[in-house]
Amino acid sequence: MKIDMKKVGAWFDDRLALTPIFKYMTKKEVPQHEHSIWYYTGSSILLFLAIQIVTGIMLALYYKPTLEGANDSVGRIMTDLPLGWLVRSIHSWSATFMIAFVLTHLLAIWFTKSYRKPREATWMTGMMLLVVSMVFGFTGYLLPWDDLSLSATKVGTNIPNAIPVVGKWVTQFLRGGDDVTGDTLTRFFLFHVCILPLVIFAILAVHILLVQKEGMSVPLEAEVKKKKVPALPFWPNFILREVMIWLVLLGTLLTVALVFAPTLGPSADMMAPAPAGVKPEWYFLFLFQTLKIFPGNMGPVTGEFVAVVLILVAIVAIFFLPFIDTKPEGKKGRIINYLGVLGLIYAIVFSIWSLL
Ligand code: HEM
Structure with a gap:
């Protein structure tokens, strides 16, 4: 039987509305000006997200989310599977690149002020994407189940504890009990490979x-x-430029992943004391240091509580930024720029400080 490819094409076109999508892409235009380079940050995040999905599925085929199997299965991926170490390294480095690009994308939008009307909702969904990306990193950090990942998760999941009334419940919900155990591992695995992907999409x-x-x-x-x-x-000029940037980023990612492959410590000992110098991932360092500088007690409340509240207030204020800075020009806009620079300096200085 001869298959008429034209008819097959028309069938798909009919069902998937391919012609209108293609027409839209050929009509779409991207403005060109001195800041247009920043338009490429969004699509670069998409590239790293795609890499996370592909390498994540490859790792999940062999990873075992159990107390006895987790560390061992990561070890097996690294030593027994062909190029397993490289897949793990790419997954780990692509996560870092993705978060770095999400932060760059946010800063570019902050300083070009593209968050203003009518893009308020774009900004707010972006903030949600930032939080989800960071939670992806946090849940993934525990999965290799070595001493470092166990201790960092203990510290991280203990932070909500500082909030009165709901804090204890949040910590218990994250841990699946009072302490970080095998139940936490099962929970984090579910978040990392099922719930968070659904939410991010x-x-x-x-x-x-x-x-x-x-x-x-x-x-x-x-x-x-x-x-x-x-x-x-947009088609084909902008897409072609985008593909060129993607190729450069892919080359950089592959080089870094080949040279600096992540290591794996022995399986975590839940009874052992926390190893010295426990540090979270780099994008949590400034928050970690912020929590550390507050004194144990500040009047009727703990210092940690004050720090957590201040951090939450800052996040909520940034979330609603498009409603705070509304005018196209003026003093408020300049203050927002200074605050952006100050925030950036603060994050860099506190991150370096936490490493000393
Ligand atoms: C997983 C994370 C994210 C992905 C995949 C993503 C993707 C994109 C893409 C593809 C675009 C269009 C091209 C561009 O302007 O770069 C875009 C635009 C935009 N994004 Fe994101 N984004 C993410 C996170 C964020 C964050 C954290 C924010 C800010 C809080 C944000 C706010 C915006 C805004 C306001 C625009 C419109 C920019 C304009 O019209 O000039 N996005 N995003």
Whole structure:
């Protein structure tokens, strides 16, 4: 029987609405100006997310989320499976690259002020994506189940404990009991490979749809003066540039993963005291140091409580930033810029301090 490929193509086109999508892509344009380089940060995150999914599925085929099997199975992936060590290294490094690009994307949007009307919801879904990405990192850190990952998880899951009323419950919910045990490992595995992927895809779908709906932002000056900004066709010009950037990033990721493969300590001993110098992942360091500088007691409450409340207030304020800074020009906008620079300096200094 001869298959008529044209008919097959038309069948898929009909069901999946491929022609309207293709037409939309050929019509879509990306503004070109002095800040357009930052448009590539969003798609770079998508690249790292795709790498996380592929390498994550490969690792999950052999990983065992049990107290007895976790550390051993990671060891087996690294030594017994062909290029297993490289897959693990790429997964670990791509997580770092992804978070670094999410933070760069956020800072670029902060300073170009693209969060303003009508992109408030894009910003807020972005903030949710940042939190989910960090929780991905936090839950993944425990999975190799060595002394370092166990102690870091003990410290991390203990932080909500400082919040009165609900704190104890949150810590117990995260741990699946009073302490970090095999139950925590099962729970973190479920979060890491099932719940968080579902959540990130749902939020990401809204984020990308909003970007399509509003189109890309243009510099403030052009927006205020209603100046026409030159634009590049999305297909094929912008996509081709994007692919070039992806290839450079892939090369960099592969080089770093080949040279600096992560190690694995022996299986965690739950009875052993915490090893000296327990540190979380780099993107949590400044928060970790913030918690450390507060004194044990501050009047009727603990220092940790004050620190946790301050951090939560800052996160909520950043989440609602588009409603705080609304005017296209003016003093408030400049203050937001200074606050951005100050926040960046604070995060860098506190991260370095926590390593000393
Ligand atoms: C998993 C994380 C994320 C992914 C995959 C992602 C993806 C994207 C993509 C592909 C775009 C369009 C291209 C671009 O402007 O770069 C975009 C735009 C945007 N993103 Fe994200 N994003 C993420 C996180 C964030 C975060 C953390 C924020 C800020 C809190 C944010 C806020 C925005 C805004 C406001 C735009 C519109 C920018 C404009 O029109 O100029 N996103 N995002």
